[in-house]
Amino acid sequence: MNKKVTFSFVFTILIAFYSVALVVSNIIAGKLWQAPAGLIFTTGVWLFPVVYIIGDVIPEVYGLKAAQKSIWLGFALNLIAVFFFLLCIKLPAPVFWQNQSAFEIVLGFTPRLLLASFVGYLIGSNANAFVMVWIKKLTNSKFLWLRTISSTVVGESLDTLFFAGIAFWGAMPFPALQSLILSMATFKIVYEIVATPLTYIVVNYVKKLEGVKE
Numbered sequence: 001m002n003k004k005v006t007f008s009f010v011f012t013i014l015i016a017f018y019s020v021a022l023v024v025s026n027i028i029a030g031k032l033w034q035a036p037a038g039l040i041f042t043t044g045v046w047l048f049p050v051v052y053i054i055g056d057v058i059p060e061v062y063g064l065k066a067a068q069k070s071i072w073l074g075f076a077l078n079l080i081a082v083f084f085f086l087l088c089i090k091l092p093a094p095v096f097w098q099n100q101s102a103f104e105i106v107l108g109f110t111p112r113l114l115l116a117s118f119v120g121y122l123i124g125s126n127a128n129a130f131v132m133v134w135i136k137k138l139t140n141s142k143f144l145w146l147r148t149i150s151s152t153v154v155g156e157s158l159d160t161l162f163f164a165g166i167a168f169w170g171a172m173p174f175p176a177l178q179s180l181i182l183s184m185a186t187f188k189i190v191y192e193i194v195a196t197p198l199t200y201i202v203v204n205y206v207k208k209l210e211g212v213k214e
Helices: 009-028 043-062 064-090 100-107 111-138 144-168 174-194 196-210
Strands: 032-034 040-042
Touching: 009 043, 009 064, 009 111, 009 196, 032 043, 040 043, 040 174, 043 064, 043 111, 043 144, 043 174, 043 196, 064 100, 064 111, 111 144, 144 174, 144 196, 174 196
Parallel strands: none
Antiparallel strands: 032 040
16 A cells, blocks of 8 residues: 555654664674574674564555655665764774774774665665565555565565675675675575564554554
């Protein structure tokens, strides 16, 4: 449905969790995680469940326009966070403070990593929302599992490809980059499949709270 967006309490809570998860995931995305079986991830993958379940709920319950607004709001809040991180890094510290270099490593985004994160997020999130709404129209609001999984396959494949390609191209061996992209995309798609019952519960609960029938 294309319900006019009103900032209800439920919608506000969803946006709050979504935005916080996005900001935190960008902070921790610079660290790579060596998982079992030789798989490689960025640690930002751990916040995927929050970001993408809410990323499915908003277009499903509130429509494509609401999803696009939430995506751009998340983008704007990330920019604000980055601005303050960089401002704090540049502020002079007292001579006895010995943690400047560590602070810069964690919060001092390189332009390349920042560009990768923003490009991947905008392309992947918009693709996810578009596919969700498009399949919903094609199936007459049936088969929620089909649109959540299909949208994740498209959105997360694009997100991971653009993020990893821009952030790490030339910075790691190409086989490692391939492994990173494949591992991250596969993890997120498998998670979406496994978490489909949870997505149904959250979607139905939000629809009930908002009085949405379809």
